[in-house]
Amino acid sequence: MTTSLNQAIVSDIGVNTVYLNGEFLRPELAMISPFDRGFIFGDGVYEVIPVFGGRLFRLPHHLQRLHGSLAAIDLAPPLSAEQWRQALQRLVDEAGGGDQSLYLQVTRGVAPRNHAFPKNIKPTVFAYTQKKAFAAKNTQQSGAAVITAADIRWLRCDIKSTSLLAAVMLREQAERAGAIEAILIRDGLVTEGAASNIFLVRDSVLITPPKGQFILPGITRDLVLELAHKHAIAVQERNVKEGELSQAHEVWITSSTNEIKPVGSINGIAVIGTPGPMYQQMYDLYERYKQSVREGRAE
Ligand SMILES: Cc1ncc(COP(=O)(O)O)c(C=O)c1O
Numbered sequence: 001m002t003t004s005l006n007q008a009i010v011s012d013i014g015v016n017t018v019y020l021n022g023e024f025l026r027p028e029l030a031m032i033s034p035f036d037r038g039f040i041f042g043d044g045v046y047e048v049i050p051v052f053g054g055r056l057f058r059l060p061h062h063l064q065r066l067h068g069s070l071a072a073i074d075l076a077p078p079l080s081a082e083q084w085r086q087a088l089q090r091l092v093d094e095a096g097g098g099d100q101s102l103y104l105q106v107t108r109g110v111a112p113r114n115h116a117f118p119k120n121i122k123p124t125v126f127a128y129t130q131k132k133a134f135a136a137k138n139t140q141q142s143g144a145a146v147i148t149a150a151d152i153r154w155l156r157c158d159i160k161s162t163s164l165l166a167a168v169m170l171r172e173q174a175e176r177a178g179a180i181e182a183i184l185i186r187d188g189l190v191t192e193g194a195a196s197n198i199f200l201v202r203d204s205v206l207i208t209p210p211k212g213q214f215i216l217p218g219i220t221r222d223l224v225l226e227l228a229h230k231h232a233i234a235v236q237e238r239n240v241k242e243g244e245l246s247q248a249h250e251v252w253i254t255s256s257t258n259e260i261k262p263v264g265s266i267n268g269i270a271v272i273g274t275p276g277p278m279y280q281q282m283y284d285l286y287e288r289y290k291q292s293v294r295e296g297r298a299e
Helices: 002-013 037-041 059-072 081-094 165-176 219-230 277-294
Strands: 018-020 023-025 044-052 100-107 124-131 144-150 181-186 189-193 197-202 205-208 234-237 250-255 259-266
Touching (some): 023 081, 044 059, 044 277, 059 081, 059 100, 059 219, 144 165, 165 181, 205 219, 219 250, 219 277, 259 277
Antiparallel strands (some): 018 023, 100 124, 181 189, 189 197, 197 205
């Protein structure tokens, strides 16, 4: 039964091999206990890593964030950076290179149900990758519809936790409103999207909320800021009031999955400048950076 259920999912997403606790397996043979704390409590952390031309994008940054998330929940890293690199690259190679999206999660492991951390259990490590066609520029140019919603998440949004119930509910709310993302508001301030970071452009200044407990430190966000600094684009990392959204000349969201996506409307009201000149410039810089990763000149 489990095997046939697995098989249906596997043929849906086209995954040939998964990594589970040190083994490379056909996905239908990967078994995880229902007593795993990831299943029972959402007691785990994860990463989504893009792959361009068979190369893992910004891997050191993703591993650093992963190890930060693990430290925050008091879990020792189950693999060293080099072991991660080898295991993940093998998955990428076995999937045939090209462009992919790799998912990896670490949960606290299997134990009788009791909230506090059990002693002496082994974490469960699971990873898989799938081919992905990242959006081309012409489809990105129209601008995505988003809504705003109250940020109902907890106070440790800096941890990339697999406990994603709030994000799941917010994304569903967005989808029911015909939008692709919910931009979250906490105490009158814009934090981020349910699964993305946010940038505003106003008078040629690129503005984004600061890192801290209220947002996930996005790897794409970091790269956008790095490219902006390198190319003398004025940047402000500061609190953003909800009212600034409707005053912005451009709004973008960023994530490993969506890359840099211009926002065309917020709650049904058009963002006038989308897609604007700053987006065009950053999109080109980002694409050039991706090309350097494909060619092995950057990571
Ligand atoms: C809440 C949240 N913020 C931001 C991001 C973007 O992070 P990254 O650019 O590392 O994908 C994500 C990605 O899933 C996210 O879930």
